[in-house]
Amino acid sequence: MLTLAVSKGRIYEDALPLLAEAGIVPTIDPDKSRKLILPTNHIDIRLLVIRATDVPTYVEYGAADMGIAGKDVLAEYGDEGLYEPIDLGIARCRLMTAARRDYVPSGQRLRVATKYVKLAQRYFAGQGVQSEIIKLYGSMELAPLVGLADVIVDLVDTGNTLKANGLEAREEIMAISSRLVVNKAAMKTKHQVVSDFLRRMEQIVAARV
DSSP: OEEEEEETTHHHHHHHHHHHHTTOOBSSOGGGOOOSEEEBSSTTEEEEEEOGGGHHHHHHTTSSSEEEEEHHHHHHHOGGGEEEEEEOOOSOEEEEEEEETTOOOOSSOEEEEESOHHHHHHHHHHTTOOEEEEEOSSOTTHHHHTTSOSEEEEEESSOHHHHHTTEEEEEEEEEEOEEEEEEHHHHHHTHHHHHHHHHHHHHHHHHHO
């Protein structure tokens, strides 16, 4: 059995065509079912539909052989325990700082709201900026509006949500796309099937460039 972990939402939607080109199609629509383990048209391949932030954990500890996760999640998690062989080039966006349009840095300790605590700490330390990181799990745009934080660090795609809340994107921290990650033990115990899958995905991604 080959188990692939993927998160609901944009990554899942963008991954489906890639998997279909590889001949793998889920037989259950996750939007119409409460099942978290989805069978596919291959009896020996299944999908786990889980939270994006949990994908690297499931893969590192062997509950899934492989996973598809954004580089933001992997970098925040710390991907030393995983193989990251392929940039799938899907679900592209940018990790950026953002603030109110009228915000002017005061030179004092910067308050930053984000769910990317490690990435934010690393970025501002690298900039020589003293910062206090406030961890939030959602609605980042609200933090500068009510005085909780000076700036936020979050994913930006179109920027429309920022604009709607009177914010603007400032500095880009890193470009984000989704990567295929592999459990290190699975590379040995299921070497042939994993290698075949990786080779096929590499061909599909290369053909799209």
